[in-house]
Amino acid sequence: MRFTKGHGTANDFVILPDPDGELDLTPALVAALCDRRRGIGGDGVLRVVRSAKHPEAAGLASEAEWFMDYHNSDGSIAEMCGNGVRVFVRYLVERGLATPDPSGLPVATRAGIMVAVVGPETVSVRMKTPRVYAGSTATVGGLTIPGVAVDCGNPHLVCGLHDGVALDSLDLTREPLHDAGVFPQGVNVEFVERAAPDHVRMRVFERGSGETLSCGTGALAVGAVALRDAGLATGSITVDVPGGRLTVTHDPDGAWWLEGPAVLVADGEVL
Numbered sequence: 001m002r003f004t005k006g007h008g009t010a011n012d013f014v015i016l017p018d019p020d021g022e023l024d025l026t027p028a029l030v031a032a033l034c035d036r037r038r039g040i041g042g043d044g045v046l047r048v049v050r051s052a053k054h055p056e057a058a059g060l061a062s063e064a065e066w067f068m069d070y071h072n073s074d075g076s077i078a079e080m081c082g083n084g085v086r087v088f089v090r091y092l093v094e095r096g097l098a099t100p101d102p103s104g105l106p107v108a109t110r111a112g113i114m115v116a117v118v119g120p121e122t123v124s125v126r127m128k129t130p131r132v133y134a135g136s137t138a139t140v141g142g143l144t145i146p147g148v149a150v151d152c153g154n155p156h157l158v159c160g161l162h163d164g165v166a167l168d169s170l171d172l173t174r175e176p177l178h179d180a181g182v183f184p185q186g187v188n189v190e191f192v193e194r195a196a197p198d199h200v201r202m203r204v205f206e207r208g209s210g211e212t213l214s215c216g217t218g219a220l221a222v223g224a225v226a227l228r229d230a231g232l233a234t235g236s237i238t239v240d241v242p243g244g245r246l247t248v249t250h251d252p253d254g255a256w257w258l259e260g261p262a263v264l265v266a267d268g269e270v271l
Helices: 027-034 082-094 216-229
Strands: 002-008 011-017 044-050 066-072 105-109 112-118 122-127 131-140 143-151 155-160 188-196 199-206 210-212 235-241 244-250 256-261 263-269
Touching: 002 082, 011 027, 011 082, 027 044, 027 066, 044 082, 066 082, 082 105, 082 112, 082 122, 082 216, 082 256, 082 263, 122 216, 131 155, 131 188, 131 216, 143 216, 155 216, 188 216, 199 216, 216 235, 216 244, 216 256
Parallel strands: 011 044, 066 105, 155 188, 199 235
Antiparallel strands: 002 011, 002 263, 044 066, 105 112, 112 122, 122 256, 131 143, 143 155, 188 199, 199 210, 235 244, 244 256
16 A cells, blocks of 8 residues: 655645545554554545545535545544645645646545645645634633634634633643533634734644644634634734644635645655
């Protein structure tokens, strides 16, 4: 089984080419591949499969040739991964499976069609419009922090830090407690520290993966809340994550964009 290792702001993935959907990608196999001591290591697996060959994407085959079959590092399936789709598109282009288009390259995901624009250093993806819809809380280390629920095709809880709570002081070695009534399928929790009106710092605990160095849909959720809190209908928010920097933009046409680096680092073979 061939693989490629890639990352977007240190959110890293094992990429498996499986164009005809022949690989039996079990949760146990995904977890073994993502094991950082006994396997390749990664926050998740990106299976590269033609939309027409995957039962969950066949209905999207007329809109996008390729489907990003994304799995968290524990083997569970996720609807979407913002950094993952940027790395996925970089892989398609560099392996000659797709041609960059100035108007955007469509990719099918469980959250619908995403469109990516490939640049020399970065990949920008037009994301699903984030929906800020409810208040809730997360509890970490005995501290309960109010937050805002955001649907980005997958569930997020954005918690702004106040009252002298430092972002770097949070213990995210364990999953933050959340309201299962609001998030019955679990939730990705973002903790945010504002550096400027258009600039924030973020840490994230991703369901199924633990704390990661970056989360693209998490950055999108944080950007949406930051723009809302600033009273802005459009604009850009710089989101610093432990693994680097992402930019979230809501443009005048109503599109939401996530931009950042997407890098392929190694190819190999699973024995």
